[in-house]
Amino acid sequence: MKDTHQPRRMGRAAAIAALAVTLAAVPAAADRSEQSRDCDGRTRSESRRYELLSGECNPTNVKLVSSDLAMAMAYAPEQQVRAPAAWSLSVGSGALVAVLDGGFNVDHPAVCAHIAPGGLDAVDRDSDVNDHGNGLDDDGDGVVDEGLGHGTFVAGMILKVAPEAQILPIRVRDDEGRGFNASLAAGLRYAIDRRVDVINMSLEASKAKDTQLMDLMREATSSGIVVVLSAGNDGRGPVTDLALGVPALVVGAVDENDAIAPFSSYQDMRPLEGQARMIFAPGVNLYGPVGTPTDDANAYWSGTSFAAPFVAGAAALLRQVEPELCVNEVVARLADTAYPVYDAKGRRLRYSGRLDVGQAVGR
Ligand SMILES: [Ca+2]
Ligand SMILES: [Ca+2]
Ligand SMILES: [Ca+2]
Numbered sequence: 001m002k003d004t005h006q007p008r009r010m011g012r013a014a015a016i017a018a019l020a021v022t023l024a025a026v027p028a029a030a031d032r033s034e035q036s037r038d039c040d041g042r043t044r045s046e047s048r049r050y051e052l053l054s055g056e057c058n059p060t061n062v063k064l065v066s067s068d069l070a071m072a073m074a075y076a077p078e079q080q081v082r083a084p085a086a087w088s089l090s091v092g093s094g095a096l097v098a099v100l101d102g103g104f105n106v107d108h109p110a111v112c113a114h115i116a117p118g119g120l121d122a123v124d125r126d127s128d129v130n131d132h133g134n135g136l137d138d139d140g141d142g143v144v145d146e147g148l149g150h151g152t153f154v155a156g157m158i159l160k161v162a163p164e165a166q167i168l169p170i171r172v173r174d175d176e177g178r179g180f181n182a183s184l185a186a187g188l189r190y191a192i193d194r195r196v197d198v199i200n201m202s203l204e205a206s207k208a209k210d211t212q213l214m215d216l217m218r219e220a221t222s223s224g225i226v227v228v229l230s231a232g233n234d235g236r237g238p239v240t241d242l243a244l245g246v247p248a249l250v251v252g253a254v255d256e257n258d259a260i261a262p263f264s265s266y267q268d269m270r271p272l273e274g275q276a277r278m279i280f281a282p283g284v285n286l287y288g289p290v291g292t293p294t295d296d297a298n299a300y301w302s303g304t305s306f307a308a309p310f311v312a313g314a315a316a317l318l319r320q321v322e323p324e325l326c327v328n329e330v331v332a333r334l335a336d337t338a339y340p341v342y343d344a345k346g347r348r349l350r351y352s353g354r355l356d357v358g359q360a361v362g363r
Contacts, residue, residue, distance in 0.1 A: 249279055
């Protein structure tokens with residue numbers, strides 16, 4: 001999926017400078033327990049430094065330190081969706097979220113401790129999901145390797161809501177964000193077989209209906225997996241065909257004031273048993289991890305691609321807190337507890353609202 005804005009990068013030097021200030025100001029936050037996964041080639045101190053920036057478990061600790069950092073932290077989308085209200089019940093420990101995407105940098109310090117063993121590269125057909133890019137504008141759209149960092153950013157947004165969830169990276173898109181339905185099908189097959197709790201798909205499949213993909217979507221949801229899809233960035237409905245006929249969550253983007261982003265596709269779908277529901281989540285000017293595997297940059301990025309993972313994170317929390325819920329019930333709970341959203345003409349959407357994790361999980 002093409003997201004509407006290219007990421008605006010904060011250079012590593014600037015980020016680390018900001019972090020150094022934070023380290024001095026908030027020493028207690030550096031004391032975190034051992035991580036579940038070693039991060040190749042990275043020292044522990046680098047890892048901890050980043051945790052301070054991301055503030056995964058307590059984002060309010062790291063505000064107002066330097067101008068750069070204050071800018072990065074001023075907008076806390078996890079607060080907007082009231083994720084902290086659920087954290088006394090679950091931070092996602094034990095939840096496995098498959099991210100079907102591309103442009104992974106799974107060694108990025110923001111996500112590396114949360115990458116589950118395994119993972120699949122359905123593009124190269126190997127087990128190394130990291131994407132270094134090829135330095136070429138293969139699709140001729142004037143932007144080189146625009147898919148890089150996409151999956152990393154998605155993973156980062158999941159962790160904003162479910163800070164201790166495990167991410168299973170499944171590469172189904174190349175460095176330009178392109179992919180074949182066959183890769184997507186292989187990725188879905190892998191996620192189903194790994195019995196993940198949630199699948200995040202911040203992508204669009206080919207518009208032509210693909211029976212194999214539809215069957216896999218049905219198999220995923222009927223085997224207890226909550227499937228979350230981005231709505232698309234065409235600024236109009238209807239939303240993705242992939243969600244037809246399955247109880248999935250389709251996610252549009254709102255800004256920090258809960259206004260629907262002009263680029264966000266959406267459709268105020270009437271709730272029907274066994275059918276997809278529309279929901280909104282933050283997707284404008286988010287700050288998160290990108291970079292190639294040799295460049296651990298952070299950036300601002302917008303798109304429904306990055307709204308979907310907030311809902312995926314919420315589904316992961318709900319799965320942990322109420323494991324007895326079936327997929328239909330998880331989808332209905334998240335959609336029915338959403339906060340009111342209004343269209344550009346000021347009319348409240350009848351069936352869809354903005355994710356409210358506190359209402360859905362924390363009550
Ligand atoms: Ca590979
Ligand atoms: Ca390109
Ligand atoms: Ca390329």
